[in-house]
Amino acid sequence: MRKIQLLLLSVILFWSSAIGYAGPREDYEEAHALYIAAAASVAAYHDRVGELASRYLEQEGWHIDHYVQPGSRSGARFLLAKKENEPGKNLYVLAIVGTETTDDMKINLKFDKVYFAGSTAEEFALNAANKNPPRTAPQVHKGFNEFIQSGPSAVLRNAENTPLMLPDLLHMNPNDKLYLTGHSLGGAAATLAGARLLNLGTKAKQLQVITFGAPAIGNDAFAAAYTPILPLTRVVIDGDPVTGVLQTLVGGYKQFGREIIWQKPATINDPHKITGYVDAALKNYYDKRQLARQAGVSIAEPVAKKAANPGRVYIAPMKDNLPAALADDFWYMREALMDEYRKTLPDCLITAETSTGNWREEAVAAGCQWIIVPEVTGIRLKEQKDSYLITFHQIVLDANTGAAVDAAIFSTRTYNLTPLEAFIHTFRGINAHQATWLKER
Known part of the structure; x- marks a missing residue:
């Protein structure tokens, strides 16, 4: 059955290439990026699966640091992986932890919307506190916004508790690229982080957001404002209820960005589980790699x-x-x-x-x-x-x-x-x- 599927995919890719769509090389490269993003998303957690993913990222040459909130405070925690992509060009992956604690659950339930605008951290905070924003203004999930606002206070999990100055890092190195990723709440936070970085002056070509099973984060105005400028890929396992829950239960939310739909692994009952996304990412990577080999693409x-x-x-x-x-x-x-x-x-x-x-x-x-x-x-x-x-x-x-x-x-x-x-x-x-x-x- 798998060989028949690969044959059909080969035919589709051949004709897609003939009419100007991406070919096997581009599909393989994207599959590899999705696989790395999925691995980083799960590696951000401190459990058995996270340790496994961290090991494989390190084997692929990634240097990994974990950032946590000081003093056991609630808020964004994340992994930062770094790898030299080319001489003088670093590739970063920032993976934000999804729902992990009771405080994270409370964040998910703060589904009122707040005004999203600003070009500094102070302006973002002031606008979010505005009780009467214009109706046509971009607005986002209050809990997700509070979660990502806590990001700059996170510190490296070491004796020095070094903070991460991500905007400065990208501004000083315009050839570097950052992937922002996460699962569920982590994916919502990654999207908001990408939007904030754009407002803070980071160039869109330096960013790529990849989310897995992420809920919508903002209203129509927010989606309209960032659809043209934020490179966003949303990976969704067919049947994942979280990706549409705010639109259904609350209203006034809209998804945006490019959507990729994967099928649920047969041995997974819950289509929202992060392990299902990792399994699907692995299989997608191996499938696309095989097709690239069959097409004569040089694979490292x-x-x-x-x-x-x-x-x-x-x-x-x-x-x-x-x-x-x-x-x-x-x-x-x-x-x-x-x-x-x-x-x-x-x-x-x-x-x-x-x-x-x-x-x-x-x-x-x-x-x-x-x-x-x-x-x-x-x-x-x-x-x-x-x-x-x-x-x-x-x-x-x-x-x-x-x-x-x-x-x-x-x-x-x-x-x-x-x-x-x-x-x-x-x-x-x-x-x-x-x-x-x-x-x-």
């Missing part, structure tokens, strides 16, 4: 950073022991695993996913010293609907003798993860474990 593959080369490693096709309900996840799991091997092994030979050849003969012929035979298993757990134990097995063979030199098993329950995310979570032990068996050889 992950590369191991280790200087020492322990010998060439042959990666055999991954064995599939997943239940039928997870059949569609297998290809994505394999893609994620092969990326992990590329990141951790300086010289590895990855076989075609459909290879049925003699592994040992192929490995020896290619000058490999080791053979890794991976396998994934999924067991459905009875105590919770759509809950699985995902297990990753890895056997290492000596290519010359065929003898097993190492074996390892990593397991993760899905719990608040999707099966794909749980499988990726099993990689946490691969780095340390492979360093052990390779070092001993």
Whole structure:
């Protein structure tokens, strides 16, 4: 089924390119940006999923800092990731935490509107306090506005409690670019932050806002004012109730910006869950990457950073022991695993996913010293609907003798993860474990 979908997408992309729309390269680059934004949005949280996302961002070369409100005060908390995109050009991702505490819930319920205008922080605060703004003036959700107004008071989570001077940073470095992102409340705050930065003098070309499951934040006048100038992409999982809740229950709110609609992962019951957005972002990224490869687009593959080369490693096709309900996840799991091997092994030979050849003969012929035979298993757990134990097995063979030199098993329950995310979570032990068996050889 996945191959049929890829074939259909290939045809669509071919004809889209022919009539002037974006092609496979642009689609892949956008998918990568959406994947990074989704990862940063979840990495902003301090939980199990956040730690996993932070690890993968750091593996991709991002430097991550967390900013929190001092003295346990309520208000905006966020992650700032930085990476040098080109010499002299830095790329930043600021991901704002969504609803996480009781105070955050209270912010969501302050749905009265306030006047949104100003070119300084002081003017924004004064206008928000105006009880009689013009009817045609841009107005925004009071709670979301208070949340983002607290942003400048957030400090780096370190001994120095350094504040973040984001507007100054962008003004001093006009070649730098900032992605603002977040899920739910975090996405609403990211949109408001983008609008404030424009009013404070930041150039629109330096900004890109990407939100996931975010509610509307303002009235028609606000949408009309910022639609032409704020680069905004809203990602929505079909059926997510939060994106339309203010329009339905309160009224006077309007969404704007470009909308991308994704389908809910089969193992997620709640279409608003952030893990569903991350799962969909991962699959969208791998799909678009595959289409770009098929179109002949040059893709920068992950590369191991280790200087020492322990010998060439042959990666055999991954064995599939997943239940039928997870059949569609297998290809994505394999893609994620092969990326992990590329990141951790300086010289590895990855076989075609459909290879049925003699592994040992192929490995020896290619000058490999080791053979890794991976396998994934999924067991459905009875105590919770759509809950699985995902297990990753890895056997290492000596290519010359065929003898097993190492074996390892990593397991993760899905719990608040999707099966794909749980499988990726099993990689946490691969780095340390492979360093052990390779070092001993």
